[in-house]
Amino acid sequence: MDWLQVVILGLIQGLTEFLPVSSSAHLILVPVLTDWEDQGLAFDVALHLGSLSAVILYFRQDLLKMMVAWTRSVTHRELNADGKLAWAVILGTIPVGLAGLVFKDAIETHLRSPIILAVSLIVFGVLLGWADWRQRGTRSEHQMTWKDVAWIGFAQALALIPGTSRSGITMTAALLVGMSREGAARFSFLLSIPVIALAGMLEVWGLIRAPEAISWSAMFWGTVISGVSAYACIHYFLAFIKRIGMQPFVIYRVVLGALLLVVFL
Template identity: 40%
Template sequence: MLGTIQGLTEFLPISSSAHLRIFPELFGWGDPGAAFTAVIQIGTELAVLIYFRKDIFRIASAWLRSLVQPEWRGHLDARMGWFIIIGSLPIVVLGVLLKDVIERDFRNLWIIGTTLIVLGVVLGIADRVSSSTKVIRQITLRDAVLMGAAQALALIPGVSRSGATISMGRFLGYEREAATRYAFLLAIPAVVGAGLFELQEIPHGENAYGWGPTLVATVVSFLVGYAAIAWLLRYVSTRSYTPFVLYRVALGGATLALLSAGVLTA
């Protein structure tokens, strides 16, 4: 079940880490831990690697050529490679520096419920005020840095990696499909890196489930995640993020209400 939740929520702007914290608590399973969350995200990122394999190969090859062939340095795909690397730095650096705080303090359900609501409202505002005039090939270094900084906010469960990046992209005037596509590409280094970094924690009691269930959940998250990518890119080409905004606010409000009633423990 947790693999299915991860696959569905990783790419939708509703925060997979929040769902993996709220639902196990709601069903009495306990907190699966940050290590479990990070590792099964490798499954969904594998879905990204396969779905965007042509884009990734084109960007990677152009970037590598630009390192040795000056004529490639102004190429759009070469610059995109640098933008993804530079945009990934904030979440990587802060993730390492704040590892203990993230795994201990940020997983508090009061924080998660609040961030679901606040960032949901931010996404709604960004989607409404965006000029929607920019396509992905118009991305600049400034925009890459700003979207990378926004992605770093996803270290707080409830923010949503894709939601934060998409919100910034929409504020900067990018079309929904462009902001969503770039959010997926930008997440690859951070999520794969975090998953590999947390692999060492699985056998040492940091994961409530152990290797077997974790691997099963990772495979399920890959299968469900691949389908979710295809659906979301088609959806945002013609529709707004409003349903996701409403869902975030409802889930955040319900979480805070259940905490207040003593049904959930923070």
């Protein structure tokens, strides 16, 4: 793996993991559109570790409050707003975890074509644009109902379809139940923590079962690039959507999807 590949893949993972544009679509397209060899499981683990580190670092104060409140909800049965948010993240992760266990092989076998990516980019991009246009909610991530959590959690399971975008579909669902853009984005980012961690553990398991040669320098820099770009992405995205909204990402998805259809049909 050369250094250009390390930098490009690190930036793609870091930026697209949290933007509503589908990281899986971009990572699948890289080997399709280039002559690069597959980067391997070990490097994928490094990229996910970078993204995971970034979101944990960015929300470190929120996560600490949530952990303390969640512990009190278990030990003292006292449920405040932070404890409820912690439970929301846990419960909202269950649908995608179960769907991943059941449908993982089928998805990897049948749904990773450029055409599927293109259709998903367009369809779910338009849905995001419609949700952002029609709904001007004001509720934050601390004001969700359990029904909202279930709705967003089941929507997140659709992200297993390549091209959907985990962040995109969860933000769409959150906007549709009346959350603000910032509240929808913040909850989506918090939901990403267990999902990225679970995906990383699956990749580690695959690496243990089929060990491969590891380039430690490539893994280190891939982790750093992914982490720094992901942290910057979270920070600027939250500021960006309060002023402009989701429409630029919708346009990008539709244009990218249309180009893929032109190239691969």
